[in-house]
Amino acid sequence: MTGSAHPLHGRVAVVTGAARGLGAATARELDRRGATVALLGLEGPVLADVRDTLSGRARSWEVDVTDDARMKEVATEIRGRLGPVSVVVANAGVAEGGPFAESDPVLWRRVIEVNLIGSAVTARSFLPDLRENRGYYLQIASLASFGAAPMMSAYCASKSGVESFAHSLRAEVAHERIGVGIAYLNWIDTDMIRDADEHVVLRELRAHMPKPARKVYPAKTVAAHVARAVERRSAAVYVPAWLRAVQLVRAAMPPVVTSFAQRELPRLEQGTTLTPTGLLGAGGRAADGRAVGHGSGHT
Template structure:
């Protein structure tokens, strides 16, 4: 994948910390942000460990990268599988310097009608998966005075209807990282949280293709509803990892929106007031036609994570 000359110049000048020969563990690395980061960090000289449930896709990513990458199959909600994978990473690469808790899924649906199991699975993967990933890897990261980065979302800041579980899970990730940061600073470990907006990934493409919520999202005005290229997120997150950044905002205006959190819920309610009844009725009709589970699941990762 293409590299960012400005980022490379910044590292060369010492404006960030080099990832040369560092071991970076990335969860959910089969595609999208996880796979893209694996490519870019390996190009920067890192050794990348890919951990996730989509084994075949991850192996393909590792093969594309070459000897600097290796894949381990593990569900971030499974303590035993995750621990076994981390042990394998340490045995293979000798340790872990940086962890990117990227694994995440989403559903579409309103609270009163969404499939219950799919709804709860988002919390298990997106929030508890971060806690489990960090808990299992933390001894190794402490040993090397490393860096933990969790991929949260703009949804942690702006809470849209139809995304109650995703917004709550991602807000929980942000709060978790803010608490953890103070706990491990004296151990030489830095903690960061990234807030991407709508990024062109399989997850967002799948949500946009949903017969109800795709149309609902298309009416979000201006930059708040715009889908941004994957490369923008990869550039920003890669730069943040080099800097061991506390926060990463994609695009940068997401950071400014944080200043208005107190009024965002009311503004969101006013913005959807005229459309919510129609969308609610359409969601019920979609569930009647396709079933609650099928209507709720988005993205290939989401389908893999919610398959019985």
């Protein structure tokens, strides 16, 4: 995937969580750069709508990334229809917010399952192809991977988990010349973030972040950085770029966050009742209560 003016031309790229938001934008960007894109997600009709905006090479599969057996079948189907996969972007993710003590155990677990377990299932399903092609796996992570925040315990735990998973996987497969990268991203203009701003607890959380950390970036802009990272087989990509500097001081972040929460949460609790948000955005609602094993069609 290096040494060419068009390194993605003719390559098969898988994007999970591709029905909307960053996943859909990344699929469009990879398609624009010449890749043959396989779109995976829970919402078949929405995936098909995204697919229809791409070149005629693209295909879509409705599948739950936490379903080991079905993901393995999909990997086989993609190989048969499109060819062996060279690129995997593990983007599928959901979030919920609110006090941990009042959180719904089922939804809290679902966040971990989709974000962390789903990423592991994705990697396991496509590793045979990546081995054959000396391909590239990009894990979509977050500022939450190293900057855990109150009221986002499941999301932060899952994103810390995927960061560690990607580091471990990279060390395991480096000798096979498989590239593994991590995308550290901040706020992106998606359904999930727009939904978050409708909830007092999450709106206030973002409002009290430093001004640069509050900025919301268009999904198309972030997708261009993600696609460039794929082309370069980058070990890490940071959007915005200043997140790279935060990496250097991440050990200092927990006491800073704790100090903020100790001061601000009592004030918030006086003005409103802090309640769980449920899974955020249309993608979260699609994942809410989704039973593993549903969704097997492809188009």
